[in-house]
Amino acid sequence: MNFTSVKYALGRLSSDENAPLENASIIAVIDGKTWHIPLDPANRHYQVIQEWVAEGNTIQEAE
Amino acid sequence: MTKAAELAKMGEVLTNSQIGGRRNIIINGAMEVAQRGTSASSKTASDYYTCDRWRTEASGATFNTSQQSNTASDMATTGAKHFLRMEVTTGNNNSGISQKIEANNIRQFKGEKLTLSFYAKGTNPNGGSFDVVRFIGNDSTTGTHEKSSLTVTSSFVKYTYTFDYPDEGSVTMTDANAKMALSFLQPAGDTSTNAWTLDITSVQLEVGEQATPFEHRSFGEELSLCQRYCVQIVNTHSAGTGHIILAGMSRGSTNKNFTLPLPVTMRNTTPSVTLTGDVRLLNPEAHDYVNATDTLTCGGVTPTLVYSGNMLVLLYTGSVTGVTDTGNADYNFQIVSASDHLFIIDSEL
Numbered sequence: 001m002n003f004t005s006v007k008y009a010l011g012r013l014s015s016d017e018n019a020p021l022e023n024a025s026i027i028a029v030i031d032g033k034t035w036h037i038p039l040d041p042a043n044r045h046y047q048v049i050q051e052w053v054a055e056g057n058t059i060q061e062a063e
Numbered sequence: 064m065t066k067a068a069e070l071a072k073m074g075e076v077l078t079n080s081q082i083g084g085r086r087n088i089i090i091n092g093a094m095e096v097a098q099r100g101t102s103a104s105s106k107t108a109s110d111y112y113t114c115d116r117w118r119t120e121a122s123g124a125t126f127n128t129s130q131q132s133n134t135a136s137d138m139a140t141t142g143a144k145h146f147l148r149m150e151v152t153t154g155n156n157n158s159g160i161s162q163k164i165e166a167n168n169i170r171q172f173k174g175e176k177l178t179l180s181f182y183a184k185g186t187n188p189n190g191g192s193f194d195v196v197r198f199i200g201n202d203s204t205t206g207t208h209e210k211s212s213l214t215v216t217s218s219f220v221k222y223t224y225t226f227d228y229p230d231e232g233s234v235t236m237t238d239a240n241a242k243m244a245l246s247f248l249q250p251a252g253d254t255s256t257n258a259w260t261l262d263i264t265s266v267q268l269e270v271g272e273q274a275t276p277f278e279h280r281s282f283g284e285e286l287s288l289c290q291r292y293c294v295q296i297v298n299t300h301s302a303g304t305g306h307i308i309l310a311g312m313s314r315g316s317t318n319k320n321f322t323l324p325l326p327v328t329m330r331n332t333t334p335s336v337t338l339t340g341d342v343r344l345l346n347p348e349a350h351d352y353v354n355a356t357d358t359l360t361c362g363g364v365t366p367t368l369v370y371s372g373n374m375l376v377l378l379y380t381g382s383v384t385g386v387t388d389t390g391n392a393d394y395n396f397q398i399v400s401a402s403d404h405l406f407i408i409d410s411e412l
Contacts, residue, residue, distance in 0.1 A: 001108045001109070001110060002107070002108050009360070009365035010365065011365060011366065011367035011378070011380055012318075012367065012378075012380035012381075013367060017315045017316065017317055017318055017380065019380075021380075021381070024365075024367045025365065025367065025368065027358070027360070027365065031108060031110070033337045033339070033357075034337060034338075034357050034358045035335050035336070035337045035409075036335065036336045036337070036358075036359055036365070036366075036368060037335045038333035038334075038335070038368060040331075040332075040333035041202065042202075042239035042240050042331050042333065043331070043333050043334070043335060044240075044335075044409075044411055044412060045335045045409070046335075047202060047240075
């Protein structure tokens with residue numbers, strides 16, 4: 001897969017509106033498509049991103 | 064032959080021919096379903112491009128891949144309307160196609176003989192042969208790779224291989240991503256860059272030592288099996304004629320939940336999502352909305368995706384810029400109409 005952008009997205013992992021925002025997913029542009037990717041080792045896109053990170057790349061922090 | 068002997072013989076044939084029940088472990092073996100598209104060109108990355116469940120392995124190669132229609136003559140030979148073409152323009156070792164069979168569908172056959180059959184034609188890598196590879200694996204561990212050799216010709220021929228259920232090694236077959244992978248590859252030891260083509264269809268993997276006739280399933284049934292791994296929702300209305308609307312509501316003052324019902328229960332609880340085209344998050348009561356293109360992020364808020372049963376929930380936690388916060392009120396989320404707008408939920412291995 002060819003990545004042009006890989007960035008964390010903030011969210012709340014519960015419906016509690018007072019819960020702090022945290023990294024809840026990754027938004028990655030892969031081969032020209034924007035994917036919303038959960039932070040789950042069982043997800044194939046997440047796995048590929050981890051391999052990409054292992055090659056020395058960095059996931060951008062959420063804005 | 065007496066009547067009793069005839070009946071006994073018939074029973075023997077039925078048993079040995081394995082013609083009863085669901086036989087084919089492979090999904091989309093006849094290459095009928097192609098939700099993502101029917102062709103992809105000049106690709107260099109491994110991914111799912113055309114026929115559902117069939118992953119193309121790049122491994123340094125450059126390739127085109129497509130779902131092709133058989134000629135009447137080849138349809139008579141193969142029994143299939145379509146075939147998958149993997150056309151490698153610049154070869155490399157381990158490039159090819161594969162299907163990853165989730166452990167739930169294969170682990171019960173440990174200790175059994177398996178028989179693989181398919182029709183193939185094309186040109187061989189570096190003028191030699193392909194490897195037909197099978198192995199058990201999860202994310203970090205694989206068992207033993209086992210392989211057979213395949214040499215194709217320019218005409219469709221049926222090939223049959225019988226082998227033992229692969230060695231699991233130390234793989235835990237209840238892991239979320241445990242699988243058996245079945246691949247058709249340029250051999251690991253062949254790093255030539257020569258072009259080659261593999262056309263393949265009517266792929267069947269079954270328990271036992273005999274290749275029985277290909278098990279045809281209805282298109283709807285095959286599509287449903289594929290949707291466990293990939294659901295594509297296409298808004299086929301032309302622009303302005305009919306949005307797909309997900310019902311939603313706010314909870315508290317800022318949270319907004321939208322529910323997307325899926326046609327089947329998907330393989331894992333954390334699929335990836337991508338979309339092409341415009342979406343809209345709307346507060347009907349306040350008559351305001353915000354649009355987004357090619358992303359679920361609306362008004363600065365990216366939803367958390369919560370998968371439950373066969374429902375995907377988009378949970379927007381926070382105030383969406385451009386949309387009024389109304390507590391405990393109806394909202395909706397729209398996939399705006401246009402023929403090329405689509406929504407893909409991916410749960411492939």
